[in-house]
Amino acid sequence: MDWIKREVGNGLQGLIALRLRNAPAEDMIELTADIWVESFAQRVSIEVLDAPRIREGFRLIFGRIREWPAPIDVIELMPNRPPRPALPEPEVNDCDPRVRELIRDLGARLGW
Template sequence: MTQPAQWFRDEIFNGLARLLVLRLPSAPWEEEAEYTQQTWIEVLWAAPIGWDQERDTQRIRAAFNRLAAGADRWPAPRQMLELLPERAQQRRLPKPPMSQAKREQNRARLREMMAELGIQSTRGDRNA
């Protein structure tokens, strides 16, 4: 397992610090806070998510905001994961442009391959 990235450590540290301020029942003692933070970081980093700074920073913050708004006791890391919003869909790359010459070359090669396999086209010879 790789070591947690610094941005991830910072986000978990900040989120837990905000929860500690709430003084929720079952919250760790001050002496336990550092160990608690390290445990959360390790547990969450090991989750099968493939954490990515660009895609997950805001998600982590939102999950901690949801925890802070709804928790009546000190939460477990699992509860943070349950409140993690879905990742935004990444924009798809546009189809690469293809020249008419390349398109015709591809069609000709496809016809050759189909002929070699003994397959007859059911489309006719359209320019689709």
């Protein structure tokens, strides 16, 4: 969760630097950051995939707002994760014809 704190903290620093309307008071920044981290932690889990998405969400919101946003405003701007690589087609070898038919039937049920 340290990486989430780091990414959200960097984004919040940017928001603070913008001096937006309705920004939290100085004495509330730590509590605000904790709530933001919890909000993001519910939606991200893999640093290598999600850290760039968090950065992009903050980057996109910086030029769009005049007032302090809610966490969901940034989360909704985060791009989707890249698609997972597809598995290779299964190899079919010379097996018993009954097994081949079973595989074909299962493949049809699974939409192959």
